[in-house]
Amino acid sequence: MGHETDDVFVSALVSMASGALGIPASEIPSDASFQNGLGVDSLGMLEIVLAVESRFQVRIPESEIGRFADGSIADAAAWIRAKRRLREGD
Template sequence: MSNSAHHTDYSSIAALVAEVSEAEPASVTPKASLREDLGLDSLGIVELVTIIRERFDVTIPENQADGVLTVQDLFDRVNDQPSDGFQLTQNGSPS
């Protein structure tokens, strides 16, 4: 089994954030706050994380999803995923 991490490019994440937040793509920068800058509320962030989980086939534990504040945070969580079938459970332990 491979031990390499999952990798999704930033432009794919940024495009999805722009789509879900209905923000101008140019305003989706790494430091942009999902709430203050892009106007997502709690439900919008849950929707975004759910779409990312499905579209990019990654598992973002609930305790990590709560810490997603910026576009860069989201990108980092998505790319901190193993690509060999290993996934984290909601409490962050291996499954």
Template sequence: MTTATLDKEELRELVADALDVELEELTDDAHYVETLGVDSLMGLEILVQLEKRFGVKISEEEFGQITNFGQTFNLLNAKISHV
């Protein structure tokens, strides 16, 4: 049995595409709302894309606590490692 690994740059591309922002803007620390102007609908789009692409379930509560890409990566990585 192999453990799934998460490619950070692949994830960055997926999130940048969902948010319609340039890859360079989506740094690990760029705040989704304050820096990138993400609204609740865009956040929901990220959530749907992550669940569809990686086959994990992320609650709205869990996702609501995420404020930047680095946190998104950490949460998804933890979810994938428990699959």
């Protein structure tokens, strides 16, 4: 699983946001930010962060959560991919 594409991460993040917000995944664009674009509140963001950490086996430091909330889903996917590459030594 070391060579997952951003699409895998984007799809998973869209699904997580869909679950946290209760809206269909088809209505969530990958360029939307969690907080400003989708209106994810702090509790929803925590839910997403915990799901990301569990699913992708990465640790999102508290200092990065704001960056996730303000950034786009695609940005978050790229961050996850980079962290996994560092961990796996790709």
